[in-house]
Amino acid sequence: MTDIRISVAAILIGSAALPAMAEEVNVYSNRQPELIDPIFETFTEETGIEVNSVYIDTGIEERLRAEGARSPADLAFTVDIGRLDALKQAGVLQPVESDVLDEAIPAAYRDPDRDWFALTTRARAVYASRERVADGEITTYEALADPEWEGRICTRSGLHPYNIALTAGMIEQHGPEFTEDWLRGLKANLARRPQGNDRAQVKAISEGECDISLGNTYYMALMQSDPEQQAWADAVRLVFPTFEEGGTHVNISGVAMTEAAPNRENALRLMEYLATAHGQELYAEINNEYPVNESVSQSETVKSWGSFDADDANLQDLADLRAEAVRLMEIVDFDG
Template sequence: MFATVKTALLTGAAVLAAVPAFAEEVNVYSNRQPELLQPLLDAFTEETGIDVNMAYLSQGLVERLQAEGDRTPADLVFTVDISRLDAVVDAGLTQPLMSDYLKEHVPALYHDPEGQWWGLTTRARVVYASKDRVADSDITTYEDLADPKWKGRICTRSGTHEYMLALSAAMIAHHGEEYTKTWLQGLKGNLARKPEGNDRAQVKAIWAGQCDISLGNTYYMGQMLEDPEQIEWANSVRMLFPVFEGGGTHINISGVAMTKSAPNHDNAVKLIEFLASPKGQEIYAEANSEYPISPESKPSELVASWGTFTPDSLDLRELANLRDDALRITQEVDFDG
């Protein structure tokens, strides 16, 4: 059974049974950490009286929806990374949703033209740099990361992780496959160690003196500053916002899509519109240390303190379409080897 956000949250390993039909509820499948969503869902329930039932599925979200078919109790899918959103759409598991309210509050760059998915927050993939060993002006572009001057000074997570693949896909979009292959070879040649761990583990490695720079999403800074063990790591680095040559800073999104069946369709629409509202945007962005999608909403004081940047204007769907090419090239150069 689903659990309301007022009680407990399901795990992906739990068996999800059909949900009894209540008048005022909406059911969510999410691979985002529950604690990142709960403040937002609580605020929605308080404002509307509609209960939100959430199942956390760390893996197998698409497979779960495929197995349940038209019987799925899920109305909405929450996920991160455009390729994961696109995978749900490509599997034929969503339905289009268009409303004047959503189009007004979500810029065209951050939603599917047919309304199959809607972005909620953005994050930039930036360079975490040692405050002691790297100057602000040392890195201005992602292309710089392949410069031999960084040999033995870079740490990163696996090149096959979705976040790294999205960056490589963007490099393909800007420069083509051959350039990207050479760039990945150069980046690999500059690594201080074999790719391992998550984005925060790379910052820890900088703090420990194992490398001087790493790649990471902006919101990890907020997470580290909230963890007593990791505050020292966070304070040892600064964030630099590189750009692509001829482009802007690489971004990705968290987003939502409505399932094809959506048994609580109208309530699901209300939740999505709340997510896009100034109030919903500010709650969601602050809880996640991310940037709000809506131009009407401001980032939290913490996020604003990191500085401003110009987002890359690439069509996010292009990143999703190039994901397989990015994976192939990453494996060809044996990036993780």
């Protein structure tokens, strides 16, 4: 018998959004399917609510804005405070009131206007060569601009959202003038022009091209689980620098409900499921990230990397500083 359910993928092919079935929820996500589909499958098994997930690498906010009230999407999943804020600024979200979300997610990881909610955090750490960098040799982000690191640092593009968020954190700590000088010092210490992704920098360390790099924590687990990249992971250890007067910079993955949300009740059930203990354990472990729900323990893999104290900067404040961070990156021609 022909399956009469209409998938989100099929809807996207057409020019108009069709009414959604009662027991489903439609997701737009720029998280890789292998990182979230297993969680959605478990949610479906436990609730009977089908999750239709469409992977959209970039431009979720543009798609939602173009679709308007006819959008089939109920929820948007993304990473980085900047991307969550872009959804908010595009006016494609609706605020969500939920005692469950309030109890499970600390206020620091919720939008003040309730437009987005963090599900996990990740630290912007330093990957340090086991052979060429001693324990305690790098302790702060500010020290990355010190002359002793000349020719020893690798990083991806300064304009990538992960590095823009870190730069926004530096502006929050010290202001734009200090941050511009810091970026000039960091650029002077690069072993090569910014290129590749976070794992490419660790590969360069393993090959002796540089000694330290910036990278998100979860990449360590990805390399450790890949036979072709295991040697890269073995060549480094994770270091958790802090700001001189703060903690370790963290960013988030999160979820937001779209303004259209044709399946609002089911969408809210999925949001709440991912914020409470069972959903948090699944989401954080599969993604090798840190749960935001403080009652949930970290996975054994994540625990093995060591502990840190997260910086307490307001994430919305960092989002508001992104434009200034981009401006400073361009002033110093960081990628040039």
